[in-house]
Amino acid sequence: MYAIIQTGGKQYKVQPGDTVSVELLKAEPGATVELTNVLMVAGDDGVKTGDALHGALVRATVVAQTKGPKLTIFKYKPKIRYRRKTGHRQTYTRLKIGDIVL
Numbered sequence: 001m002y003a004i005i006q007t008g009g010k011q012y013k014v015q016p017g018d019t020v021s022v023e024l025l026k027a028e029p030g031a032t033v034e035l036t037n038v039l040m041v042a043g044d045d046g047v048k049t050g051d052a053l054h055g056a057l058v059r060a061t062v063v064a065q066t067k068g069p070k071l072t073i074f075k076y077k078p079k080i081r082y083r084r085k086t087g088h089r090q091t092y093t094r095l096k097i098g099d100i101v102l
Contacts, residue, residue: 001042001043001100002043003039003040003041003058004039004040005037006039007022008022008024014058014097014100015097016097019095019097021066021094022093022095023093024093027062027093029062029063029064029065030061031061032059032061032098033061033095035059038053039053041056055102056102058099058100059098059101060095060096062093063096066091067090068091071087071089073088
């Protein structure tokens with residue numbers, strides 16, 4: 001059985017036991033979160049979408065709050081002495097998927 005969930009503006013295919021990195025969620029490591037925006041569930045009894053998923057949720061445990069790799073942003077315009085160098089590190093939440101409830 002697997003499900004397609006949406007969190008942080010992105011969609012993820014998850015199965016029980018998977019570990020995924022999603023956009024930052026306000027939860028402490030070890031806490032249980034319920035993801036209610038389930039778009040599709042596929043299992044032994046077929047595929048369910050739309051109104052058939054009313055009340056469906058995915059339970060997950062927060063493993064850690066992490067940061068992604070550092071990205072270097074460099075802006076440059078020739079002949080006018082314009083140079084800007086900045087960096088960015090995106091924050092992520094690692095989730096271990098527990099079970100999918102219909």
